[in-house]
Amino acid sequence: MTKWFASAAVLATGFWMAVPAHAANDIMKECGAKYQAAKAANTLGGKNWAQFLAQCRGGQVAAPVVAAPVAAARPVAAVKPVAAAKPASHLPGAQSPAMVAMHDRQRKCGQQWSADKAAGKIPAGQKWPQYWSACNTRLKG
Missing domain, CATH: 1.10.287 (Helix Hairpins)
Structure with a gap:
């Protein structure tokens, strides 16, 4: 009985988690296809996959932009002077x-x-x- 319950829980969790992952997979597939096409056409402009994906995702997913709440202005604390450099024997690894x-x-x-x-x-x-x-x-x- 416990094995059945555990498997049902895993399946249910996987089902609910798969819904947003499905949308992400579609975007990955679309961006991957666009990347391969741009790579074949030599129009990447020096971008690697990570850079291309970030740009592609930015164009694919239009997440609502929520403005951050404006914090009340606080007085700026005085800047502390920089301490003298430690001798080389006190540096990590020395x-x-x-x-x-x-x-x-x-x-x-x-x-x-x-x-x-x-x-x-x-x-x-x-x-x-x-x-x-x-x-x-x-x-x-």
């Missing part, structure tokens, strides 16, 4: 010199880890975090 040095050490330790692992020099049970800690300490000097 790294401090300490972070750059840490990443360099991590790369070097990663290369050493790979070489030591391939040579079988990693002590039994040691994982990357322990190796990295010891290597980082060693490279910091």
Whole structure:
């Protein structure tokens, strides 16, 4: 019974939603045909599909224009001065010199880890975090 009810609800929803979508599909088909004809005749004037569709829809759908209510005039607040630009190290994506040095050490330790692992020099049970800690300490000097 619940499966039947769920399917009926989906069908009913789809039916009611299909009515406005049908009109939109007709406009898309009409605009698509016009676009293909203009493309074949080389009269697009440099417009792509999105631009052509926007113009076509504007000519097809005459939506009633409703004027926005006029708001009461408010006094304009004073404009705040622009703050000084932040140093480059504070910009998103910029790294401090300490972070750059840490990443360099991590790369070097990663290369050493790979070489030591391939040579079988990693002590039994040691994982990357322990190796990295010891290597980082060693490279910091």
